[in-house]
Amino acid sequence: MIVILTGAGVSAESGLGTFRDKGGLWSRYDLSEVATPDGFAADPALVHDFYNARRANAAEAEPNAAHRALARLEAEADEDVLIVTQNIDDLHERAGSRSVIHMHGELFRTLCAACGARWDAAPALSTADACPQCRAAAVRPDVVWFGEMPYHMERIVEALERARLFVSIGTSGSVYPAAGFVAEAKAFGAATLELNLEPSDGATGFDAGRYGPASEVVPAWVN
Ligand SMILES: CC(C)NC(=O)[C@H](Cc1c[nH]c2ccccc12)NC(=O)[C@H](CCCC/N=C(/NCCC(=O)O)S[C@H]1O[C@H](COP(=O)(O)OP(=O)(O)OC[C@H]2O[C@@H](n3cnc4c(N)ncnc43)[C@H](O)[C@@H]2O)[C@@H](O)[C@H]1O)NC(=O)OCc1ccccc1
16 A cells, blocks of 8 residues: 655645745634634634635646546555645545545535534635534534544554555644654555655655656656
8 A cells, every 4th residue: 555645745736835834824814823723713704814815826826737647546556645735625526536534634625613513615704604404503614623533543653554655745744643644654564755846844755755846746756
């Protein structure tokens, strides 16, 4: 089995901003205000504006050659290929990938913070929205904020245990628990490879690395 961890760098060439690069999201927004439960409690309208803008961008974006190459790998490989993405966009699925785990949630999904109901997001959410199930005005984007438990951790750890090869693509390796997956995969005996624009914070933890734009290094690796 091949387990592939992706981050914002794989969607950068589709026009979706990364977080920590120059001009990235965290240089324009305060992470604690827009990506934490406390920030949402303090100013839900600000948080909705932040995700509404990202939802509009993602809706206009198109998968790039890196997304398409990974979909091809899944279709042609004679072993299981699982994408574990930190991204909340749907570009992997729009490129044709079927086996995708969104460990930090999905931009196009909505969550009721009162009853836990989930449904497909409208283009723009607001504080006036009410849950279709419990009518509570506790509607939030279905994304994992800092301090919240990522989704599908059991399935992810099971996959890391089975992995022959762990590949990390377009992530800075600065946020946990995702940044710890390479060490876990290695401990379970997997070979490890980093594909990134430049060496990430965790580069030394990989057996090998290939550096350059994802739209070039990912198709080159898949072929
Ligand atoms: C800041 C950091 C130190 N803080 C954390 O890690 C925290 C706290 C923490 C937990 N454990 C720790 C251990 C040590 C220290 C801190 C912690 N973690 C949490 O709070 C997590 C929840 C974190 C999730 C937060 N939500 C996100 N996103 C969703 C929302 C949204 O999207 O708005 S995080 C967000 O930032 C993270 C990093 O972003 P990247 O994708 O890597 O993007 P970045 O910009 O940083 O880097 C881009 C990279 O791409 C490269 N690149 C750029 N262009 C290209 C290109 N063209 N081609 C190729 N590569 C390219 C660049 O060179 C660069 O390397 C991603 O995970 C992303 O999803 N929850 C949790 O721990 O719960 C409890 C728990 C307990 C037990 C077991 C499990 C959990």
